[in-house]
Amino acid sequence: MKNEVKITTEFIKLEALLKFAGVTETGGEAKGAIQAGEVKVNGEVCTMRGKKLRPGDKVSLPGVELTVT
Numbered sequence: 001m002k003n004e005v006k007i008t009t010e011f012i013k014l015e016a017l018l019k020f021a022g023v024t025e026t027g028g029e030a031k032g033a034i035q036a037g038e039v040k041v042n043g044e045v046c047t048m049r050g051k052k053l054r055p056g057d058k059v060s061l062p063g064v065e066l067t068v069t
Contacts, residue, residue, distance in 0.1 A: 002065045011052040012068065014041065017059060021066050033061060 005012075005021045012020065018030040018039070030049070037045050040060045041053065053059065059066040 002067075004067050004069045006069050007055070011054045013049065014039065014046060014051040014053060014059065015049040017053055017066065017068070018061075023061060023064055023066070038062065 003021060005017060014034060015027060015030045018024045018033065019027060024030040024033060033039055034049050035047055037047060038061055039046055041051060042058055043060075053068050055068050057068045059068070
C-alpha cells in the first residue's frame with residue numbers, strides 16, 4: 001500500500017503520522033511499532049516517536065509506504 005499524506009503544518013511527528021494516515025488505530029499501537037523497530041524513515045529504522053517529518057520524507061512499515069507531502 002502506497003499513500004501520500006498531505007500535511008498543512010511545517011512538520012508532523014512520526015507517531016502522529018501513523019495515526020493520521022490510519023496505519024495504526026491508537027497512539028499505543030504506533031508507539032509499539034516504532035519501539036519494535038518496524039518503522040523506517042527514509043530507509044533507516046527509526047525508534048524515535050517524536051521524529052519530525054517534513055514534506056518529502058518517506059515512512060515505511062511492512063506492506064505500507066507513506067510519503068509526506
